[in-house]
Amino acid sequence: MLVFLPTLAEPQHFSLFEKLLFTGLAIASAYGFWRRFGLVLKKILKSKKDPSFHLFPIGKRVWDFFWEVLCQAKVIRERPLPGLAHAFVFWAFCAFALVTLNHCAVVFGIGFLSPAGAIGRLYYYFAAVFALFCAVGIAGLFIRRFLVRPKWLGARLSWESGLIAFLIFVLMATYLASFFVADADPSARTLWWIHTLALLTFLPIIPYTKHLHLLLSPATVFLSRGSFAQIPPLSGDEDFGLVAGTDLTQLVSLQAYSCVECGRCTEHCPAANTGKLLNPKEIILGVRAYLNDLGPSSDQPLLGKYNQQEAVFQCTTCGACEFQCPVGIEHVPILVGLRRGAVNTGAWEDQYGCKLFLALERGSNALGISPAERDKFIQKQQLPIFDGTQEYCLWLGCMGGYDPKGREIVAAFARVMNYLGTSYGVLRKEKCTGDPVRRLGNDLVFQQLAEANLEALAQNKVKKIISICPHCVRTIQEDWKDYGTPPEIEHHSEFLARYAGQLPRQTNPSPASPNPTSPEKIVFHDPCYLGRYRNVYDQPRSVASLAGELVEAPRHRQRSFCCGAGGGLSFLGEETGERVSHVRAAELVATGATTVGTACPFCNSMFRDALDAKGEGAPQLLDIAQLAARGLPPGEAS
Amino acid sequence: MKIIVAIKQVPDRDAQVHIDAAGKWIDESSLQYALNESDAYALEEALQLKEKHGGEVVVVSAGPERVGQTIREALAKGADRAIHIVCDDLGLRDALGVARLLAAAIKPENPDLLLTGLQSEDLGLGQTGVIVAELLGLPHATLILNVEKTETGLKVKRELEEGWFQTIELPTPAVLTIQSGGNKLRYATLMGIKRAKTKEVRQLTAASLGVDAAPVVVLEQVALPQKQKSTQILPGTAKEAAAALVEKLKFEVRVL
Numbered sequence: 001m002l003v004f005l006p007t008l009a010e011p012q013h014f015s016l017f018e019k020l021l022f023t024g025l026a027i028a029s030a031y032g033f034w035r036r037f038g039l040v041l042k043k044i045l046k047s048k049k050d051p052s053f054h055l056f057p058i059g060k061r062v063w064d065f066f067w068e069v070l071c072q073a074k075v076i077r078e079r080p081l082p083g084l085a086h087a088f089v090f091w092a093f094c095a096f097a098l099v100t101l102n103h104c105a106v107v108f109g110i111g112f113l114s115p116a117g118a119i120g121r122l123y124y125y126f127a128a129v130f131a132l133f134c135a136v137g138i139a140g141l142f143i144r145r146f147l148v149r150p151k152w153l154g155a156r157l158s159w160e161s162g163l164i165a166f167l168i169f170v171l172m173a174t175y176l177a178s179f180f181v182a183d184a185d186p187s188a189r190t191l192w193w194i195h196t197l198a199l200l201t202f203l204p205i206i207p208y209t210k211h212l213h214l215l216l217s218p219a220t221v222f223l224s225r226g227s228f229a230q231i232p233p234l235s236g237d238e239d240f241g242l243v244a245g246t247d248l249t250q251l252v253s254l255q256a257y258s259c260v261e262c263g264r265c266t267e268h269c270p271a272a273n274t275g276k277l278l279n280p281k282e283i284i285l286g287v288r289a290y291l292n293d294l295g296p297s298s299d300q301p302l303l304g305k306y307n308q309q310e311a312v313f314q315c316t317t318c319g320a321c322e323f324q325c326p327v328g329i330e331h332v333p334i335l336v337g338l339r340r341g342a343v344n345t346g347a348w349e350d351q352y353g354c355k356l357f358l359a360l361e362r363g364s365n366a367l368g369i370s371p372a373e374r375d376k377f378i379q380k381q382q383l384p385i386f387d388g389t390q391e392y393c394l395w396l397g398c399m400g401g402y403d404p405k406g407r408e409i410v411a412a413f414a415r416v417m418n419y420l421g422t423s424y425g426v427l428r429k430e431k432c433t434g435d436p437v438r439r440l441g442n443d444l445v446f447q448q449l450a451e452a453n454l455e456a457l458a459q460n461k462v463k464k465i466i467s468i469c470p471h472c473v474r475t476i477q478e479d480w481k482d483y484g485t486p487p488e489i490e491h492h493s494e495f496l497a498r499y500a501g502q503l504p505r506q507t508n509p510s511p512a513s514p515n516p517t518s519p520e521k522i523v524f525h526d527p528c529y530l531g532r533y534r535n536v537y538d539q540p541r542s543v544a545s546l547a548g549e550l551v552e553a554p555r556h557r558q559r560s561f562c563c564g565a566g567g568g569l570s571f572l573g574e575e576t577g578e579r580v581s582h583v584r585a586a587e588l589v590a591t592g593a594t595t596v597g598t599a600c601p602f603c604n605s606m607f608r609d610a611l612d613a614k615g616e617g618a619p620q621l622l623d624i625a626q627l628a629a630r631g632l633p634p635g636e637a638s
Numbered sequence: 639m640k641i642i643v644a645i646k647q648v649p650d651r652d653a654q655v656h657i658d659a660a661g662k663w664i665d666e667s668s669l670q671y672a673l674n675e676s677d678a679y680a681l682e683e684a685l686q687l688k689e690k691h692g693g694e695v696v697v698v699s700a701g702p703e704r705v706g707q708t709i710r711e712a713l714a715k716g717a718d719r720a721i722h723i724v725c726d727d728l729g730l731r732d733a734l735g736v737a738r739l740l741a742a743a744i745k746p747e748n749p750d751l752l753l754t755g756l757q758s759e760d761l762g763l764g765q766t767g768v769i770v771a772e773l774l775g776l777p778h779a780t781l782i783l784n785v786e787k788t789e790t791g792l793k794v795k796r797e798l799e800e801g802w803f804q805t806i807e808l809p810t811p812a813v814l815t816i817q818s819g820g821n822k823l824r825y826a827t828l829m830g831i832k833r834a835k836t837k838e839v840r841q842l843t844a845a846s847l848g849v850d851a852a853p854v855v856v857l858e859q860v861a862l863p864q865k866q867k868s869t870q871i872l873p874g875t876a877k878e879a880a881a882a883l884v885e886k887l888k889f890e891v892r893v894l
Contacts, residue, residue, distance in 0.1 A: 237832050344828040357825035362672050363652060371652050444828040 008115040008124045009178045009188035014107050022107045025200050032204030037215070040207055040257050047253040047296040048246065051235035053225070065222045068326070070094075075326045078264060082144055085137035089168065092134030093214070095127045099175070100199065103192070128176060135172035138165050152263030154281075160209045167205075170198040213260040217327035220258040223251065228533060229319045229332035233482045234340075234443060241340025241441060245290060245298035252337070253296060255329040256288040265321030265331060270562040270584075271314040275577025278314040280321040280331050283307055287334065301347075303338060309348065312338045316580065317439045317567035318528040323558060339441030353440060356571045360445050364431045365398040366571060371429065374401040378426055381411050386425030388461045392417075393487070394424045395467040395476070398432050399601035405608060406601040409468050413492050413625035419632050420499050427460060433475040436568035447483060454484040465489040468625060470529035470600045471566070491530060493599045496628055497539035504631040506547045513548070513630070515594065520548030522627070523593035523619075525584070525607070526560035527600035540624050544597040547627040551591045561587065565602035585610035589619060596621045639693035639787065639810075641684040642747060643717065644740050644754035644770065645677040647701050647708040651759065661859050663729040673708045676755025680816035682823050683785055684753050685716045691787055694718045696747060700739050702726045709839055714830035719838040721747075723847065732855035733761075737769035742847040745774060749811060751792070756781055756815040764815070771813035778813035779806060783820035795820075 014022070055061070067073045072090055076083035102113040114120045142165040145153060174195040181188045206212060225232065232249075234241065242248065248256075263281050271278035286307035294300050303309045312335055321331040342348040343357075359368035374396070378385075386393045394414070399406030417424055434449035453476075457465075465487050467473050473491045480486045496503070509519045524544050530536050537557045541550060555561045564570075564580030585607050588596050596611065596619050598604045604623055611618040622630075649655060650670040658665040673681075684695045697712040699705050700723040709720045723739050725731075731739070744752060752771070757764035764780075771778035783803070784795040791809035797817050798804055844850070870886075872879040887894045 234828075240829050343825075346824065346827040346830065351822070354822065354825050358823055361826055362650065442825070442828075444826055444831055 007121065007179070008175075009181045009183050009185065009191065010106055010111065010115050011189045011192050012183055014109075019107055022104075022196065025197075026104070029200035029203045033207060036204070037207035037212075040212065043291050043296055044250055044253045044257060047248050047250045050232065050249040050251050051239075052232045053223075053251065060226060061222050061224075064224070065218065068221050068328070069218045078324055078326070082141060085140045085144075088130070088133040088137035089141070092127075092130035092137075092172070095130040096171075096175075098123065099127050103195065103199075124179075128179065131172040131175050135169055135176070138168045138172070141165060142169075150263075152267040154261065154263060158210075158261075160205065160211075164202070164205060164209070164211055167198045167202045171195060171202070174198070210259065210261045213258050213327050216254060216258040217260070220254055221328035223254065224328045225251065225330055225333065227478075229317065229322055229330070231333050231336050231438070231479065240344035241342075241443070242302055242334070242337035243341035243345060244301055245294055245296050247302070247337075247341065248287065248291070248296050251330075252287065252334060253291055255327075255334070256284055256291060258327045259284045259288065259329060260327050261285070262326065264324040264326065265329075268320035268324050268559065268561075270316055270318055270320070270564060270580045271311075273561075274575070274580050274583055276311075276314045276575065277308060278311040280315075280335070283311065283335060283338075284329055284331070301341075303342060303347070307338065309342055312342070313348065313350070313353075313440075313572070314569075314575075315339075315567050316528070316562045316564055316569050318562035319532045320528075320559070320562070323532050336439060336441055339439075340443060341441070343441040344443055348441075350572065352572045353568070356436060356440075356568065357442055357445055360432055360434070360437055360449065364429070365402055366432045366436050367398055367402045369402045374430070375428075377401060377407055381407075381414060383410075383414060384425045386427055386460055386462065390423040390425040392422065392424040392464050392466045393457070393460070393462040394426050395465045395469075395472055395489075396426055396430060397467060397469040397472040397601070399605070400468050401430065403601060403605060405604055406468070409601055409604065409623040409625050412623065412629035413468055413496075415629045415632060416496065416503065416625060420502060424466065427456060427462075429456065431456075433472045434479070435471040435475040436571055438475060438479050439566065440568035446479070450480045450483040454480060454486065457487055458484075462487045466492060466495055468492045468599075468601060468623065470527045470534065471602060474529045474533050491534065491536060491599070492625055493530065493536060493540035493543060496543040496624060500542050500546060500628075503546055503628055504633070506631040508548050510547060510631070513594075518594065520595055521551050521591075521593045522548045522595045522597045523551050523553055523588050523591045524556075524597040524599075524624075525553070525563070525588060525603055526557055527598065527603050528560065528562050528566055530599055531560050532558060540597070540599040543624040543628050547630060548595065551593050553587050553591050555587065563600075563603040563606040565606045570602055570606065579610065581606035581610040582613065585614065589614060593619050595619050595627070597624055597627060598622070599624050639687060639691050639750045640747070641687060641693060641695050641751045641753060642744055642749040643677070643681050643684045643695060643697045643712070644744070644752065644767070645681065645697055645699045645708065645712060646674040646755070646758050646760075647671045647699065647705045648674045648758055648760040655862070657860055657862060661861075662857055663860060671704060671708065673711060674755050674758050674760075676757065676816055676818045678755075678823055679818050679820055680753040680755050680814075681712055681715060681717065682821045683782075683816055684751075685824070686821065687751070687785060687787065688716075693750070696721065696749070698740060698743055699723070700725055700736060700743075701728045706839070710831070710834050711826060713834035713837045713839075714826050715824055716830065717837075719840070721840050721842060723842045723844070725844050730853065730857060732853040732857075733763045733765040734769055734855075735849075735853050737766050737773055738849045739844060739847060740766070741770045741773035742849050743842055744770070751785075751810055752776070752813045753785075754813075754815055756817050767813060767815035774813070776811050776813050777808050778815070779808060780815045781817045782814045783817050785814060 072087035075086050098113060102111050105111045113123060115124055145161055174191045178191050265280040266272045269280050290302060290306040315335045317332055319332050356366060360366060364371050396410060400410040431449050431452050434446040437445045470491055473489050476486050476489050509516050513520045522544050524541055544550060561584050562580055563584055596607060607621050611621055650672045653669050656665040688695050695717045696719050697709060697717045698721040699709055709722055713720055721743050723743050754767040768778055779794055779796060781797045782794045783797050786793040792812060793807050796804040872882045
């Protein structure tokens with residue numbers, strides 16, 4: 001019968017044979033570990049240096065490390081149950097650092113944490129709590145992986161994950177069991193040896209499997225580029241993006257080896273969810289396989305055997321993958337980097353892409369329309385021309401200047417600004433910000449556009465820009481930085497939210513809505529470039545709520561599902577598989593909303609087609625500027 | 639195959655054109671320039687022939703310093719080297735004068751094929767290519783959409799009126815003027831631009847070529863077209879209006 005002894009059993013004396021055996025096994029284990037880990041480390045360190053990497057400001061890095069690694073916040077938030085189970089395992093590992101060191105030290109009689117002492121006793125109890133949770137956690141994760149089998153973990157059953165789970169369970173079980181035996185009991189020695197063997201088996205397995213993340217991912221999170229979906233500048237005359245192994249930077253290699261294959265990126269990827277070839281997890285694993293087979297000094301192309309060009313050009317750059325990744329992998333710069341490699345060297349041949357590039361090499365807008373049409377629109381709407389005296393430069397963008405629906409959004413927003421008495425003006429000439437070519441990887445055209453626009457804005461002495469397009473906002477504020485200092489810019493949702501108190505709140509049902517008898521329910525679709533890219537979620541909602549009652553789609557805010565337009569894809573040809581826009585539109589329609597609210601002219605154009613396809617009874621589609629303008633008293637139009 | 643492509647830099651089609659003070663030419667001070675469209679197709683054809691059969695593509699262009707930019711773009715797209723005939727009075731030279739410059743620069747190169755766009759977007763004379771052929775004493779064909787190399791020379795597809803095409807054969811060396819739209823143009827790449835920096839651009843002048851500037855055709859005046867609006871509303875039922883429209887298109891406008 002077991003008697004509970006509130007002390008951890010610790011064998012007191014080890015024979016010479018035991019000491020030699022332990023030493024031998026420990027050396028073998030460490031050797032097995034280093035043989036692989038040393039190689040991985042070498043491949044990472046031999047990769048090209050990241051030219052634009054700065055350790056400072058370090059505050060954010062420390063915070064991310066604390067929050068995402070130590071607190072496991074992202075792991076838990078995005079997948080609460082398995083996330084918590086993982087956190088228990090992680091925290092137990094941290095708590096066990098001392099326990100394990102002492103465990104090994106006692107062989108040589110140099111144990112430093114006596115189970116009988118007050119501190120030791122306290123610490124062992126502390127660790128026991130973690131051990132208990134960890135054992136439950138790892139058992140849960142084992143059940144999830146081998147019985148529940150969520151498809152995001154991949155079709156292949158990972159036996160090594162099973163073995164790891166088993167070893168962790170054994171470590172915890174043997175530790176806990178040691179509380180139930182006495183030091184002198186032979187079973188104490190047996191438990192000690194089982195624990196030791198599990199430990200020494202565990203160590204060399206780590207670098208050979210995805211469990212490498214346990215060593216690398218804390219570094220990956222700490223060393224990330226620092227801002228979301230940041231595309232690094234090219235360096236020197238021979239940098240064309242990710243063409244071959246020699247272009248892989250240390251950060252990219254570190255990230256490739258950090259992937260834990262959890263599949264969260266793929267679970268949230270609009271391309272992977274609509275039957276396309278792209279699978280962001282496989283992209284990262286493709287880079288890893290390249291590094292394993294060829295290494296960072298190879299001049300073999302990255303696209304071809306290991307990753308496919310077609311897949312890379314299916315990315316909408318929505319950033320859901322990067323946002324979800326718990327180990328700090330930055331998918332967007334890698335995907336865009338691979339595109340840059342293909343486009344900057346001319347390897348990508350695509351009828352539509354080529355047409356877009358040629359339109360922007362020579363013309364001014366991505367739609368390939370004559371700028372005279374923009375002039376006509378400005379005249380017709382009587383939009384004031386920016387002359388340096390106004391507060392805001394209203395940036396029209398390609399959609400606002402040339403697309404019929406985009407123009408309606410601009411017109412509505414201008415009405416609101418007129419109502420508020422805001423002074424603004426539009427530039428006589430504007431070129432595309434370069435968003436689609438930037439995301440498609442055409443650095444040549446992007447640079448030309450960015451430089452031309454920066455010069456025009458400086459000449460016009462523009463201090464503040466406002467735009468209806470989150471893509472313009474992002475590109476001007478972040479991407480142009482490689483070529484100059486862009487003026488301050490904000491999205492119209494931020495502006496409108498600031499003045500929401502001064503705008504009329506429409507009664508619900510609103511007499512201005514197309515169906516004035518039924519209450520208006522508005523579902524707001526978060527544009528990727530406003531939400532995940534800019535962290536703006538509440539402002540457009542506060543504007544939309546002026547016009548009716550808000551409802552939410554199942555995937556909203558940070559988890560919003562892309563409309564399919566980003567990454568230059570709205571200019572490319574027909575998608576394979578289902579259309580992303582149709583999948584998202586169906587989700588929005590299913591909320592029972594009478595109105596779909598958008599805050600991006602690209603989302604608007606994608607849903608326009610998708611909702612038209614739904615036919616009768618489909619909700620109406622309005623930008624938040626249109627929703628705000630609807631409540632204005634008549635006659636306020638300029 | 640050694641192919642020479644004669645290209646021209648023209649005002650960008652989005653540019654607002656103004657007449658200069660003398661009324662003899664356009665005001666070039668605030669214009670943006672680009673490669674003439676059909677010349678872009680000529681270059682594309684040359685690059686594709688080179689990719690298929692090997693050889694060299696040399697671009698030649700006449701015009702002031704700013705033409706260097708367009709020459710660099712052509713080199714970036716894949717031309718191997720360039721000849722820049724530097725002259726500031728291109729607008730004042732007639733087609734014969736420009737053709738003499740080009741012919742003088744091209745002659746010592748002894749190309750197998752000379753390609754150029756069928757006409758320029760600015761003047762639209764459509765003569766330069768054929769005059770160069772005459773000056774060099776070479777056979778030529780115009781309005782070409784497609785070029786194939788045969789054992790004896792070339793097989794080319796010409797665009798005729800009303801959707802008709804003509805296929806003809808001619809020996810090399812020859813001069814072809816290329817119609818827009820026969821190929822898909824390639825986009826300029828960053829790598830191309832960087833590589834173009836090290837490619838040779840030889841600068842010549844009218845004087846060094848021994849060609850004088852005296853034009854045969856003298857430009858008297860240039861003017862912007864007068865805007866004319868003559869909208870007519872045709873009254874009556876749809877049937878009556880349609881009949882009246884056909885009548886007008888046939889006998890007044892003479893397009894049917």
